Amino acid sequence: EAQVTQNPRYLITVTGKKLTVTCSQNMNHEYMSWYRQDPGLGLRQIYYSMNVEVTDKGDVPEGYKVSRKEKRNFPLILESPSPNQTSLYFCASSKAGGSTDTQYFGPGTRLTVL
């Protein structure tokens, strides 16, 4: 089954404790992206990747890091989480990242930073 998976689905942590949210897709997509969803704000792009070893900032990159060492994986790293990073996070992928491409979303990771 074609899908985007994220782990963990739920995470409660404390300020300053480094964490990684994993994202993996099995569709051989070149383009991957991370969004955060906050009430009343919709989804905002954090980082995206056009291909292996190619990443760039989205609209709200502060406090986040990403890496793309393999085509299928695109982990999101919070080196020192803060309470304002409490949010619902989605990973997405698409074939080539073109403006008309459909993006496929993972199920989401709900993160709470205390």
Added chain:
Amino acid sequence: AQSVTQLGSHVSVSEGALVLLRCNYSSSVPPYLFWYVQYPNQGLQLLLKYTTGATLVKGINGFEAEFKKSETSFHLTKPSAHMSDAAEYFCAVSESDSWGKLQFGAGTQVVVTP
């Protein structure tokens, strides 16, 4: 730069009634427009998209949307609401030069009453 405005954060419709969700966009270049649906505790799923060609676009689950350039709108409709349509709906826009970057609206929560 592109932006999206969804009118109404919450919409309540009776089962069998028309569903109308409003979306207006601003874009400096020809836009590509998307509607996504998010069911509780799930990721986003594409309902339909407009890229080029016919301005009336049909999607899954009986939804359709019409691109009106003169009104900068891309409203989503369904003639007869079903209980299973209860979800949050997001309008999004990308531009030909934005390469995969989706700008989302704030979302509209749809409640269907018996």
